[in-house]
Amino acid sequence: MSTLEIKDLHVSIETEQGVKPILKGVSLTINTGETHAIMGPNGSGKSTLASTIAGHPRYTVDSGSITLDGEDVLAMTVDQRARAGLFLAMQYPVEIPGVTMTNFLRTAKTAIDGEAPKLRTWTKDVKAAMAQLRIEPEFAERNVNEGFSGGEKKRHEILQLELLRPKFAVLDETDSGLDVDALKVVAEGVNRAIDAGGLGTMLITHYTRILRYIKPDFVHVFVDGNIAEQGGPELADRLEDEGYDRFLTVAPATA
Amino acid sequence: MTELTEEKVIDSADGKVWSQGFIKGMTEEGEQLSEINPESGPLGGSAVKAHSHGDSHGGGIGIPDSSRAGRLTSYKLADFPLITGREEDWRFTPLKRLRGLDRVGVKGQELNGAAPAVEATGPDAVTVETVGRDDARIGSAGIPEDRVAAAAWEHFKEATVVTLPAEYAGTVEDVTTLTLTGSGETPAAAHILVHAKKFATGIVVLDHRGTAVLSENVEILVEDGANLTVVSIQDWNDDAVHASAQHIKVGRDAKVKHVVVNLGGNLLRTTPSARYSGPGGDVEMYGLYFADAGQHLEQRLFVDHSTKNCKSRVTYKGALQGDGAHAVWIGDVLIRKEAEGTDTYELNRNLILTQGARADSVPNLEIETGMIEGAGHASATGRFDDEQLFYLQSRGIAEDVARRLVVRGFLNEVIQHIKVPALEERLRDAVERELAASA
Ligand SMILES: Nc1ncnc2c1ncn2[C@@H]1O[C@H](COP(=O)(O)OP(=O)(O)OP(=O)(O)O)[C@@H](O)[C@H]1O
């Protein structure tokens, strides 16, 4: 069992208007086997939390800590974090010219495992995982995310989740921009990864829709850089009915 | 049967079809051109007016100044006006760094340095000779199209002639290599003729190394039915300046694969041109370049379709990194009225790895007949940026591996087409070296 622990995290970014604080004391603990939904309005800092965990250089950690089984994640480089078992499915995956999916996946797998995968089984695994996510075989020879539709990009993020088998996955709005069919395919992929065991999941979403397919154990409502409320799956149902208004009206009073 | 894969513009005045500067995907670097020697429109000033001279291959009558067909060709230096840097042909070249190659004959500028030493290896059947200026074969495939090439033509002392005998059947292992080693900074001229006789098949590599300020003409004469691969590698020391005009003449049903590899040197200007002397010719032109900080690598191509049923494919790819790294690719393709059944496609892709590097890419297709198989071009400049690096690193890939992955993948498309095993490995190593040098 592993534990990803975020304690009193304060994060800011450099903007043209100066330093802007975004995360204002986030604390959250995720254990293997748990699925945490992080829900919140646009701009509340969800992606900032996700990117900070992965180590994006744009974000400055002012105070607080992130540890993985006691190891200081903040002291690790981006690639070290991935090798330690963290995975971020990005809200906006970038295109990478010149690198085919096949080449990319094999290189990533080799980096994460510390040794090259056995070619025969690896090729088979990749093909099978692609088929389950309804990704056409031709994508293997295409450059990473180049010319992919929004939905295709999201499916490829989940493909990587399934093949790289991290300890903790942060899924940043993996559901956005997907139609219902694509949403189901992606949710099935996430559920397969969860069912395979050994995974803790942070599922970031704006909408409750995906929670019909992926059942969270905990729901956290994220408002203005902090967790405003947490509870079980029933909290998601309440958000579905009421939206975020209840939280947003509180915000100016505390500011 | 016309098939234009790109946007086209019909010039109603003379009914010609123009297609220029279309950029597909990624950053549109080619749209925003960085003229080194400004002060003129993209099609140059009076200096590039159509000329028609005695020995010229291109006739100028009725063709607008801007057409590639109207460009002056001559063996005589005096026929070419002085280069101002504002001509279409020179607007990207930093003339100050040419170390006098552009000013031969002006204010005592000479071109009399020692040509690079030539060392030849290869199969016995292929002959390599050193000949004088008066050798009858000289001039059989080419004619200068700019002042620098004309200066070289007037000043070279001896030429190297490589001959593949008729019906010679070389394999991919039978590579004739001319290692051309420069040993000084005195401006010099060189001349090489590669001659594949009827139905000969073979591979010739020109491997430029050392230090030089060199203006060179390479004539590539491919007789009917021959199948010739010529690879010109420019892997000079950092301070070298090299202008190389490579003139390809393609016989009936002949095949030519021409590869330019520009790696080392301060300023490299490679200008390959292909002309067909009979129908059924097939030309593949590949290029690979890697521009580092301060390097200017310029490649200007011209494919002149003047005969029926010929084919051309151009694929140039380059990576750039470091401050002041500059790559220029110009791809002129002209399909003349008589070149029915032409099939042509040209592509240039650039990958910018760091800030401070820039690529200019200008495909230029002129079509004077609608009776063609196909004509198209694509040009794109992509950037490897911090977000891409973050993405790869977030999948566990270390930074240096990530960079290599991207560049290797990108350039491999060209390397794997060269199909000369001994070279492929060397080029992969060279790319690794370029990458390592930046780290
Ligand atoms: N590069 C940036 N420059 C300026 N402001 C930024 C930048 N990145 C994030 N922000 C700001 O930080 C805040 C949090 O952004 P973040 O992307 O983390 O929100 P989010 O909850 O993921 O929103 P969404 O639901 O739209 O994805 C927002 O106010 C946003 O405008």
Ligand SMILES: [Mg+2]
């Ligand atoms: Mg977001």
